[in-house]
Amino acid sequence: MSVEPQMPKSWNRETKPHKFCPGCGHGLVLKALGEAIDELGIQDKVVFGCDIGCSLLAWDFFNVDTVQTHHGRTTPVVTGIKRANPDVICIAYMGDGGGYAIGSQHLVNAAARNERITAILVNNTNYAMTGGQMAPTTLPGQKTETSPYGRDVQLMGYPTQGPEMVAAITREGAYVARGTVANLRQLKKYLKKALENQMAGNGFSFVEALSTCPTNWRTNAKETWAFLENEMPKYFKVGEIKVPGQKEAGQDG
Amino acid sequence: MGDTPIQGEKRVFMTGNEVVAWAALAAKADIMYGYPITPQNEIMHYWTRMAPKYGKRFLQTEDELSAGFTTVGGVLAGRKAFTATAGPGNTLMQEPMSMAEMMRIPTVLVVQQRGGPSTATVIYSQQEVTMTTYGGNGEGLRIVYSTSTHQELFDYTIKAFNTAWKYRFPTFILADGYQAKMRESLTLYNPEDRGIKLIDPEPLLGKEPVNGEKKPTHLRNTYNTEEELYEVITKYMDEYLKVAPEIMEYEEGNVDDADIIVVSHGVVTRAARGAVQELRNAGLKVGYFRPITLRPFPGEQLKKAVVNAKTMLIVESAYGQLAKLVKDAIYGTTINLEYLFKPGVGITAEEIVAKCKELLK
Ligand SMILES: Cc1ncc(C[n+]2csc(CCOP(=O)(O)OP(=O)(O)O)c2C)c(N)n1
Ligand code: SF4
Numbered sequence: 001m002s003v004e005p006q007m008p009k010s011w012n013r014e015t016k017p018h019k020f021c022p023g024c025g026h027g028l029v030l031k032a033l034g035e036a037i038d039e040l041g042i043q044d045k046v047v048f049g050c051d052i053g054c055s056l057l058a059w060d061f062f063n064v065d066t067v068q069t070h071h072g073r074t075t076p077v078v079t080g081i082k083r084a085n086p087d088v089i090c091i092a093y094m095g096d097g098g099g100y101a102i103g104s105q106h107l108v109n110a111a112a113r114n115e116r117i118t119a120i121l122v123n124n125t126n127y128a129m130t131g132g133q134m135a136p137t138t139l140p141g142q143k144t145e146t147s148p149y150g151r152d153v154q155l156m157g158y159p160t161q162g163p164e165m166v167a168a169i170t171r172e173g174a175y176v177a178r179g180t181v182a183n184l185r186q187l188k189k190y191l192k193k194a195l196e197n198q199m200a201g202n203g204f205s206f207v208e209a210l211s212t213c214p215t216n217w218r219t220n221a222k223e224t225w226a227f228l229e230n231e232m233p234k235y236f237k238v239g240e241i242k243v244p245g246q247k248e249a250g251q252d253g
Numbered sequence: 254m255g256d257t258p259i260q261g262e263k264r265v266f267m268t269g270n271e272v273v274a275w276a277a278l279a280a281k282a283d284i285m286y287g288y289p290i291t292p293q294n295e296i297m298h299y300w301t302r303m304a305p306k307y308g309k310r311f312l313q314t315e316d317e318l319s320a321g322f323t324t325v326g327g328v329l330a331g332r333k334a335f336t337a338t339a340g341p342g343n344t345l346m347q348e349p350m351s352m353a354e355m356m357r358i359p360t361v362l363v364v365q366q367r368g369g370p371s372t373a374t375v376i377y378s379q380q381e382v383t384m385t386t387y388g389g390n391g392e393g394l395r396i397v398y399s400t401s402t403h404q405e406l407f408d409y410t411i412k413a414f415n416t417a418w419k420y421r422f423p424t425f426i427l428a429d430g431y432q433a434k435m436r437e438s439l440t441l442y443n444p445e446d447r448g449i450k451l452i453d454p455e456p457l458l459g460k461e462p463v464n465g466e467k468k469p470t471h472l473r474n475t476y477n478t479e480e481e482l483y484e485v486i487t488k489y490m491d492e493y494l495k496v497a498p499e500i501m502e503y504e505e506g507n508v509d510d511a512d513i514i515v516v517s518h519g520v521v522t523r524a525a526r527g528a529v530q531e532l533r534n535a536g537l538k539v540g541y542f543r544p545i546t547l548r549p550f551p552g553e554q555l556k557k558a559v560v561n562a563k564t565m566l567i568v569e570s571a572y573g574q575l576a577k578l579v580k581d582a583i584y585g586t587t588i589n590l591e592y593l594f595k596p597g598v599g600i601t602a603e604e605i606v607a608k609c610k611e612l613l614k
Contacts, residue, residue: 012469047458052475059473065458067329068473069322070352076319081458082324083312084284084334088459109315121562223474 006035010043012063013096019057021226024066025211028124028181029128030061032188032209037064040195042089047080051094051103053129054213058093072103075110075119086159089198090117097127100136100160111166114173114203118194121162121206123236124213134214136160139235144216145229159235166206167242171205176242180210182229183238190240202244258307261439269432272403273337273363273480274299275441276410282450283332284310286323290342291375293365297337304459319343320610323361328358329472331456333414334469335361339430340369343381343388350423351389355474357489358457363410363426365433368597375529377430377596379519382574385427386548392486394493396424396500397548399518403437409545411444411451418452420496427547429518429570431599451462479553497549509556513609517554518544518566518575520599523613525568527602539609544578552582559588564612568593568605 007013011034037043042197050056059068065088071079077091095229099107100119110117115202126144127133133146137159141150167176179187187209194205198213210232214224256276267275273296277285285304287297295539301311314320320336329333340344343364353360366381368374396416398409410426417424444451458470476482504522506527508514517525521541532539542558544551559565565588569575572594580590593600593608 023386040356044462045459056473056475059475060471063469065469066473067356067458067462068475069325070348070474073322073352076314077326077329079312079319080286080328080334082326083286083310083323084327084330084332085456085459088330103475105315106319109319150358166458252353 008038010034010037010059010062010064015060018061020054021215023212023214023221024054024059025124025181025209025213026122028184029120029187029209029211030058032184033120033191034062036188036192036195037062038169039192039193040199041197042195045086045087046087046091047078047081048091048093049065049074051098053098053127055095055098071103072098072106074098075103075106077113078117081111082115086116091197092117092119094119094121095128096121096123096125096135096160096162097139100162107166108169111170111174111204111206114170116201118197118198118205120191120194121208122211123162123208124211125232126213128213128216139231161236163206163208164242166204170204170242172251173244174242175202175205175244177240178208178236178238179208180228180233180238181212182210182225197244208236210238257443258303259441259443264438265329265418265441266294266436266438266559267403267405268434268436269403269606270295270365270427270434271299272406272439273410273426274303276385276407277335277439278303278307278309279444280350280411280414281333282309282335284312284327284334284416286312286314286320286327286334286336288314288317288320288338288342289341290317292367292430293339293363294339294362295433300316309531317345318348324360325349325353325358329362329456329458331459332456332594333418333454333482335363335403335414337363337365340364341366341372343384347384349393351391352474353423354389354394356392356472357421358422358423360423361413361417362423366427366429368595369589370380374597377570377599379429379521379570380574380596381427382547382571383577385425386578393548394422394489395548396420396546397426397427398425399547400432401519401522402439403432404439406432407439407441411449414450414499418454420500422493427519428475428529429519430528436441441595500546501549501554503543503551504545505541505558507540509540509561510538511562513540513564513566514559514562515539515566515568515605515609515613516543516575516579517541518547521568521570524600524602525604528529528609531602531606537609547578550578550582553577556583556586559583562588564589564591566591566593566608566612568600570595570598570600573594
């Protein structure tokens with residue numbers, strides 16, 4: 001007897017199995033996202049934009065309208081769509097390189113303008129598709145192809161705290177959270193809230209997902225999981241950082 | 254809130270940037286995405302003043318990369334979206350425009366050329382020809398209109414939206430700082446009153462379900478193999494070459510018996526026309542040819558125009574950017590080539606007259 005694998009309804013079955021490496025976190029983030037789309041019943045209203053980087057492998061991942069764009073430019077493309085047609089639900093899906101390095105000005109300004117879009121950023125602490133170079137999120141001491149002796153924070157600074165930055169520059173109406181593929185139920189909850197926040201027209205929604213890249217980390221299953229669960233949260237605190245309506249510390253209402 | 258911003262024909266005296274804003278309204282453009290750079294700023298200034306009265310939108314982005322990519326997004330959503338830029342902004346716009354080229358997204362971009370390279374001057378030049386015609390990483394599957402008067406700025410901006418949406422190639426209006434800033438008279442009109450049918454835009458993404466069913470669209474500009482890409486580009490190139498003759502436009506004067514043909518584009522053509530008139534009055538056999546579309550380039554028409562001439566004089570406010578297009582187009586012709594290049598500055602009829610007289614000696 002064979003059992004059909006459980007797949008979100010919004011997934012495109014024809015393109016499965018997907019193209020990510022075994023053990024990659026992208027598939028898990030997209031699973032949580034697929035379930036969130038299903039539960040909200042918005043499959044026909046979603047426009048999904050993906051970046052260059054491993055996220056581009058998701059260009060035919062869902063049975064939803066999709067556009068794959070340039071490295072770092074997913075946020076403006078999706079912003080342009082949302083501004084031209086506010087009825088669609090726009091998702092910008094990108095990596096940490098796309099969102100925090102090359103496309104950071106777009107992320108910062110979309111957040112500051114409170115664009116009614118949902119940005120999802122997969123943090124795997126490296127530039128994965130190009131072969132594992134240092135990213136803005138690479139941890140101190142972490143070895144990558146361009147930091148072969150480990151990231152030296154004296155030379156290269158500390159990892160970018162994306163959601164904290166977005167929370168700091170957004171005002172009322174924004175939703176900001178950091179989830180992890182180590183806790184899919186929670187990640188799905190954050191993604192769902194980020195989509196609901198857009199649907200309610202509140203403002204910019206941003207979820208960073210801590211994710212795995214066993215290929216470039218050169219880790220086996222156990223070490224991959226250990227890095228994700230033990231090392232990454234030391235710098236990247238998992239949880240909701242900003243929720244509309246909630247009074248936040250340091251903000252004057 | 255009226256739907257038709259221009260009632261009847263209207264004689265006006267205004268700057269080129271204002272003309273562009275009016276033309277975009279007349280063409281029923283829905284949304285402009287923009288980033289400030291001289292000399293195109295007033296397109297945004299006029300658009301933001303007039304557009305809300307007609308239910309139109311505007312977004313000021315963080316830079317030209319964003320302005321180009323949001324324009325791409327606006328078009329994907331099914332709106333007539335456009336943007337405008339110049340110089341270093343045009344450089345940044347090449348990335349989104351190459352995406353538009355690859356995905357056949359009918360973007361409209363108005364370029365008011367300024368001096369270059371880099372920041373250079375904020376005033377005038379014709380130095381963005383190479384970048385606008387072939388600037389992206391790709392094969393230059395785009396349409397570029399070079400205007401020379403405010404009337405043309407109006408006519409061709411309207412036309413650009415139709416061309417873009419009809420053929421699905423990114424379409425550019427290549428004007429310049431002089432056209433942007435100077436005032437000139439022209440006639441505004443509602444294109445539909447003149448029998449010009451405006452093409453309706455349609456969404457590529459975010460379409461409504463049909464009979465309760467939605468067939469998703471998946472767009473990408475990444476390809477896995479060389480062969481896959483080769484197939485796509487070959488198909489697009491075939492389509493481009495097929496429609497190119499319908500798109501090509503040019504203007505010529507006094508070419509039949511001319512010894513010298515002056516070739517120029519954009520505002521420089523005004524000097525060329527004036528020079529030819531003066532030389533003809535003096536009994537000298539000089540004519541002119543002007544490509545209106547720089548891409549696709551009306552090469553066969555140019556070859557025909559110069560068939561009896563001895564010399565072609567290429568005149569431009571750049572160091573041979575038009576000349577490069579011309580030489581490519583007339584390959585195999587044995588005509589003598591002469592140049593008057595003045596990168597970043599204007600060219601007068603007197604200068605062209607003097608150059609022609611020298612050549613006829
Ligand atoms: C303008 C531009 N610069 C560089 C690249 C090369 N490039 C492709 S993917 C990538 C890294 C992507 O890393 P990230 O955004 O972290 O996503 P990941 O692959 O880790 O999911 C780079 C630099 C490109 N495609 N475009
Ligand atoms: S390289 Fe890393 S991020 Fe990319 S698919 Fe493989 S495991 Fe995932």
